[in-house]
Amino acid sequence: MQTKLWTVDNYVDNANSYPQLEEAAHLLQQNQVVAFPTETVYGLGANARDNEAVKKIFEAKGRPSDNPLIVHIASKEQLASIIDEIPGxxxxxxxxxxxxxxxxxxxxxxxALSDAVTAGLETVAVRMPSHPLALKLIEKSGLPIAAPxxxxxxxxxxxxxxxxxxxxNGKIAGIVDGGPTGVGVESTVLDCTGPIPVILRPGGVTKEQIEEVIGPVSLDTALSDEKQAPRSPGMKYTHYAPRAELSLVSGSREFIQSLVNAKKAEGFRVGVLTTEENQRYYDADYVLSAGRREQLESVASGLYFTLRQFDDLDVELIFSEVFPVEGIGQAIMNRLSKAAGGRLIQE
Structure with a gap:
């Protein structure tokens, strides 16, 4: 399969006029798979109503089919066509x-939806992305779009x-290139179907922001208990991992450097994932900053990009600093812990 690449200006005023989006939307209507930018990360989209279209997502990603997908919509009218009711x-x-x-x-x-989208569950995860190209592409397709x-x-x-x-490349029909994404970590997943709202996955909207609007919410206990099966799309298996073995380190810069020194002495190519404030303090084969510790939104935005940089540099071991779990830091630490397979070294 030849994967088409469309470069599209992501300004709102221009999003309506690009023929590339028409072609991409047409491919979605033909039950092909198209990648597109959202404000969080790039999504891999297909017609959420069609089993064969959704199956192509799992095949392209190599993703287990018992892992549910998030459905993306462009309007509340679209929402009404795929769900039973909207809780207050x-x-x-x-x-x-x-x-x-x-x-x-x-x-x-x-x-209303392919059973493959919900992995047989009675519930469905839905969001309306804020990226203008994502909204326009969904609108032009006229379809709810499943997109991990x-x-x-x-x-x-x-x-x-x-x-x-x-x-x-070669596994999907096309990619809409709208430039780098902004938030950098996936959306927050919130379950409001029970008596108490539960965050199943921390993400771009923080627990604190949600509580300002609706009052107390709880965190899914599976987020802190590896033995429990998480209930959120994208959280059932190890995710976000670079090729190198990643370990989180809770300790001083000196302690992290001692770990680096020991592994370098054994002949390993070692990287350190840090922030701009601390980058100059480490001596490793590669020391990469994901952003500023004083501005954790920048770390969230740069986290996956930095992990992929380590892949390009062929490091064998990565030691990462840890971050506060307040605000967006909760999502950062969730992704890092998943990427590290739960490995945490404490001083």
């Missing part, structure tokens, strides 16, 4: 955070079209 508080959440990086769990409408991250399953999520091309 979700109206408030949609008004506040849609379009944006918040995914909400709803009871699905029987027969547009990467090979298990690898760091893609934040540029180049990442998508490297992973999936």
């Amino acid at each position: 508080m979700t109206h408030t959440l949609m008004d506040q955070f849609w379009p944006g990086p918040l995914t909400l769990i709803f009871k699905k409408k029987e027969g 991250s547009a990467n090979t399953s298990g690898k760091p999520s893609p934040t540029t079209a180049g990442h998508v091309y490297k992973d999936l």
Whole structure:
């Protein structure tokens, strides 16, 4: 399969006029798979109503088919066509955070979606992305679009079209290149179907921001208990991992450097994942900054890009600093812990 690449200006005023989006939307209508930018990461989209189209997503990614997908929509009218009801508080959440990086769990409408999207569950995860190209592409297709991250399953999520091309060239019909994404980590997944709202996956909308709008919410216990099966799309298996073995290190810069020195002495090519403030303090084969510790949004934005840089540099071991778990730091640490397979070294 030849993968087409369309470079499209992502300004809102121009998004309506590009013939590339027409071609991409037509391919989606033909049940082909097309990657496109969202404000979080690049998504791998297909017609959420068609089993064969959704099957192509799993085949391209090498993703287990028992892992549910998030459905992307462009309007609340589209939402009504795929779910049974909208619980009261979700109206408030949609008004506040849609379009944006918040995914909400709803009871699905029987027969409205491919069973492959929901992995046999009675619920479906839905979000309305805020990226103008994503919205326009979904609108032009006239379809609800199932879209996990547009990467090979298990690898760091893609934040540029180049990442998508490297992973999936020849496996999908096309890629809409709208430039680098902004948020850098996936959407927050919130389940409002029970008596207490539960965050199933931390992401671009923080727990604190949600609580300002609807009051207390809880965190899925599976987020802190590796033995429990998580209930959120994209969280069931190891994800976000670079090729090198990644370990999180809770300790001083001196302690991290001692770990680096020991592994370098054994002949390993070693990298350190840090921030701009600390980059100059380390002596390793490669020391990469994901952003500024004083501005954790920049770390979230640069995290996957940095993990993929380590892949390009062929390091064998990576030691990463840890981050506070408040605000967006919760999503950062969730992704790093998944990427490290839970490995944590404490001083």
